[in-house]
Amino acid sequence: MALDKPYTDIPGTTIFDAEQSRRGYHLNQFCMSLMKAENRARFKANERAYLDAWPMSEEQKQAVLDRDLNRCIALGGNIYFLAKIGATDGKSFQQMAGSMTGLSEEEYRDMMVKGGRSVEGNRRIGEKR
Amino acid sequence: MAHVGASVYTSHVPAIGAALDLGKTGEPYWQKVFGGYEFSKQWIKRHTPDVIFLVYNDHATAFSLEIIPTFAIGTAAEFAVADEGWGPRPVPKVIGHPELASHIAQSVIQDDFDLTIVNKMDVDHGLTVPLSLMFGQPEAWPCRIIPFAVNVVQYPPPSGRRCYQLGRAIRKAIEAYDEDLEVQVWGTGGMSHQLQGPRAGLINKEFDNAFLDRLIADPAGLARLPHIDYVREAGSEGIELVMWLIARGAMSDAPPSVVHRFYHVPASNTAVGHLILENR
Numbered sequence: 001m002a003l004d005k006p007y008t009d010i011p012g013t014t015i016f017d018a019e020q021s022r023r024g025y026h027l028n029q030f031c032m033s034l035m036k037a038e039n040r041a042r043f044k045a046n047e048r049a050y051l052d053a054w055p056m057s058e059e060q061k062q063a064v065l066d067r068d069l070n071r072c073i074a075l076g077g078n079i080y081f082l083a084k085i086g087a088t089d090g091k092s093f094q095q096m097a098g099s100m101t102g103l104s105e106e107e108y109r110d111m112m113v114k115g116g117r118s119v120e121g122n123r124r125i126g127e128k129r
Numbered sequence: 130m131a132h133v134g135a136s137v138y139t140s141h142v143p144a145i146g147a148a149l150d151l152g153k154t155g156e157p158y159w160q161k162v163f164g165g166y167e168f169s170k171q172w173i174k175r176h177t178p179d180v181i182f183l184v185y186n187d188h189a190t191a192f193s194l195e196i197i198p199t200f201a202i203g204t205a206a207e208f209a210v211a212d213e214g215w216g217p218r219p220v221p222k223v224i225g226h227p228e229l230a231s232h233i234a235q236s237v238i239q240d241d242f243d244l245t246i247v248n249k250m251d252v253d254h255g256l257t258v259p260l261s262l263m264f265g266q267p268e269a270w271p272c273r274i275i276p277f278a279v280n281v282v283q284y285p286p287p288s289g290r291r292c293y294q295l296g297r298a299i300r301k302a303i304e305a306y307d308e309d310l311e312v313q314v315w316g317t318g319g320m321s322h323q324l325q326g327p328r329a330g331l332i333n334k335e336f337d338n339a340f341l342d343r344l345i346a347d348p349a350g351l352a353r354l355p356h357i358d359y360v361r362e363a364g365s366e367g368i369e370l371v372m373w374l375i376a377r378g379a380m381s382d383a384p385p386s387v388v389h390r391f392y393h394v395p396a397s398n399t400a401v402g403h404l405i406l407e408n409r
């Protein structure tokens with residue numbers, strides 16, 4: 001029997017479940033390696049070469065090179081792991097989260113100061129506001 | 130005998146730690162956050178416990194995808210402050226309480242809660258930001274701390290019901306410890322927030338305030354809230370709130386005194402919630 005996944009109808013949201021975790025294992029473990037200062041320096045010196053040392057898919061490597069966090073998440077990345085890339089780039093969590101929303105950094109920050117994104121219309125795909 | 134006198138609940142946003150460490154606490158944006166903890170800093174001076182049992186989640190710091198324990202209790206003598214990619218926070222190392230931690234581990238495992246026992250673990254902002262919010266910037270933390278890490282990174286985290294029941298087992302274990310220790314149990318994380326995908330930035334004030342109300346008055350009922358309701362209503366990372374139920378379960382069955390309650394949006398991507406409950 002298939003697992004119950006009641007969370008697949010939430011818009012703009014990927015739940016990092018066992019299936020995503022399996023898909024993204026090497027991508028996330030690569031991110032984990034950036035916890036060490038010497039690895040951050042090696043990655044920054046030659047990103048492609050550093051990525052090629054990991055058994056990641058080409059799609060995953062390209063998503064990292066493009067800093068396309070939505071793509072990284074679709075390919076099994078988890079935001080707490082992907083945050084290590086942001087840290088390596090000197091980005092804050094707010095900059096990283098904002099980059100996935102289609103808003104500019106300033107627009108995203110303003111949205112948060114005004115109380116954040118409303119849940120109304122964002123509970124289910126196709127829901128009317 | 131040891132006993133639980135109070136519980137503290139707070140969000141643990143990394144940007145709060147960064148604001149403290151970089152001396153930004155006086156900025157208007159941050160003053161609205163730190164202002165909510167002024168009372169708490171005075172309160173904790175009068176109520177400094179011997180030990181804090183601190184429930185938090187590791188953010189892919191001590192635990193990668195190699196090992197994902199659902200519940201991990203830190204039984205070491207001390208815990209180093211982790212480098213999460215920005216360098217370690219400039220805060221004191223964490224001094225544990227191996228004797229009490231081991232006692233709790235043995236007790237709750239015999240009560241059917243299968244903890245993972247961890248003797249070496251760096252602790253991240255999930256643990257250190259709550260300490261900074263309550264104690265400010267001391268040379269050394271003023272008490273012993275038992276880190277208790279809950280998996281909320283890979284779905285599913287433990288259920289709210291399981292967390293609440295575990296809290297009750299932890300209380301029983303603490304109350305059976307022979308030494309006369311004052312213990313607080315802290316629950317951290319939340320409140321509503323989502324850090325990923327096009328829905329990032331989600332905040333739900335109604336959900337959060339109802340959660341606070343029910344945590345105080347109806348924790349057993351709140352513990353039955355299914356995961357999907359947290360994710361849908363409070364964001365994919367809002368599910369961290371199940372950890373608050375561990376601390377709540379560690380309180381007496383009698384209604385607690387609400388010593389302090391605070392709620393503010395935002396700190397970075399997150400709704401900040403904070404409660405102090407005392408046993409009567």
